[in-house]
Amino acid sequence: MSDDLDDRPIERPDSSAFRRLPPVHAVLGRPELAEAIEAKGRETVLGVVRAVLDEARAAIARGVDPTAVDDDDAVIRSVCERLEQDRPTLRPVINATGVLLHTGLGRAPLAREAVEAVARVAVGYSNLEFDLDQGTRGRRSIGVAALLRRLTGAEAAAVVNNNAGATMLALRALAKGREVIVSRGQLVEIGGSYRLPEVFESSGARLHEVGTTNKTRLGDYERAIGPETAALLRVHPSNYRIVGFTESVGIAELAKLGRSRGILTIDDIGSGALGPGRPPGIVGEPTVAEAIEAGADLVLCSGDKLLGGPQCGLLIGRAEVVRRIEADPMMRALRVDKMTLAALEATLRLAMDPDRAARSIPLWRFLSVPVERLGDRAGRLADRLRGSMGLAATSEGAFAYLGGGSAPDEAIASACVRIEPPLPGRWATAAEASRALRLGTPGVVCRVQHGALWFDLRAVFEEDDEVIVQAIDALVRG
CATH class of the missing domain: 3.90.1150.180 (Aspartate Aminotransferase, domain 1)
Structure with a gap:
């Protein structure tokens, strides 16, 4: 290296530039930050002020022109810009x-009544698992189960965190280590690369595919039933349709076959339509009430789709079947909290009166x-x-x-x-x-x-x- 370069004087940063930077307490005392301190808290704003000033000192030390933050007003502008960018990740x-x-936008918005119900139980204690009449421990989903029975004609109901959870739990509780027969044309993949065969694998049930992609007949199910068969499963294809040269088996035929062979029939309808006219104007979608009337032992669906409620999965059907599911240890891992139950109960109460629901549940409106x-x-x-x-x-x-x-x-x-x-x-x-x-x-x-x-x-x-x-x-x- 050249001696000439070694002898060059080292450039020192202008000390007056450091002195022009305002102290932290002076910035925090500015009225422009009062609202931010009230909304975000003093420590949050203090952290942003320190970060801005530290970056300004580092820029001065590197010899960079610090004029962007060399006085109180410039610092305040920079702090306010940072605070504006510091918004909640999840926002309306x-x-x-x-x-x-x-x-991607959160599916169904909640009814005002559902939001108010959430607020009531969220701000304090509630009788989530407490029987106020008897003074003993109670069941957390007893209220929504009663409403679902009235709306669908089923004997029993349970609630978990979403319909994927409902499917996995039902197969685990009812068919772990055994076979479940399903049409090849119903082995769907939906959003987020969620594939039905992977749910079977996670549940411990064994998948037995029958039929072809476009045609599955009742005889295909009959020939597949054996000593290891635990259930027949129909899956609503949800986000796709096969049209043209097609054939499928209705839930009534499938349920009749299941009863004749002493095996369960599960109908995963996905969309969450409770029954005809709930919600209004939707035709061609399977409903819980129709599947129950047709003889399905268990119906699975979402709460945040056509029902217009919070994210959850509903398991609705015969009492003995639902009891078996609720007894599975995985039920506790998938259970919903008090806020979901409050929103779901309020939504179901609205759905009891279709005319009122059409005015109150946003999706129905x-x-x-x-x-x-x-x-x-x-x-x-x-x-x-x-x-x-x-x-x-x-x-x-x-x-x-x-x-x-x-x-x-x-x-x-x-x-x-x-x-x-x-x-x-x-x-x-x-x-x-x-x-x-x-x-x-x-x-x-x-x-x-x-x-x-x-x-x-x-x-x-x-x-x-x-x-x-x-x-x-x-x-x-x-």
Whole structure:
């Protein structure tokens, strides 16, 4: 190495730059941070202030121009920006995608009555497993079980954390180490790479496939029954359909065969429709009440799909079968908490009166809104966006879908607001504008289709129309 380089003087950072940085207590005392301290806590804000000042000192030490944070006002701006970014990971969004049971957006929103029920039991103690009349320990799901019996005509019911858990638990309790016969065409994979054969493996039951992908007959099940057979299983294909040259066996035929051979019949309907008209406007989906009436020993379904309640899995059927499941040690690992039970009970009470439920359960209300009313809302929104913001906005007819693995090929007439880019400012493409809307407060999630923004109103609460306008206005104003 050259001696000339070794003899160069070492550049020291300007000490005055360090002195210009405000002390921590001075920053914390600024009125601009009072609201953040109240909302997030003093320690959280203190940590952000220290981090900003530490980064400024490190920049000065490296010889970087520290003018971005060289006084109180600059530090406050940087701290406020950090605090704005420090938002909860899970936060509300407006679903303008046209998919009502959007798994990525939390599936079914809860009814106001369900939210209030959760709040009542969450803020204090409750009689979760305590019989207030007898003063002894009680069963945590007794209330929802009674409601499910009334709604479906079943003898008994139990609740676990989701329908995948219900399926695994039922197979484990009823068929561990034995065979369960299922049609090859019903071995489905649904969202998140969840595959039915893997559930069989986890439960300890052995899978016995019958039939072909497109055709399974009653005789296929009959020939497969043997001494190791514990149950016949029908699985609702949920998010796909096989059409054309097809044949399948109904639950009534399957249940009759099971009874004649002394084996159980399990119907995994997935979607959670309780019965005809619950929810309104849905046809062709299997329901719990119909499966019970047809003779199924056990019906499995979700609580956060067509029922419109919280995430959970329902096991509904004959009392002896449900008792066997509840006696399995895995039941405790999959049980739900007091908040889920409170929301589920409130939702089921609403479902007792279909007319009231259609007004109160959000999913049922979305399904009940006439498309003409949606069209009127879309027209008013488009007029405002054109008039006040100068956007290329139009009202368009569209189709929404249930989603969540329910009725995948059943389109629901809807209405959209369509905005053609570019938007004023830096939003040259629909993808850029869509991302900015998603990151807002609250986030607005819409479709990007044919290079335009599409806001489908089928799953948007009417009171949120104004929120969408405000979000677009904030986007336009930058």
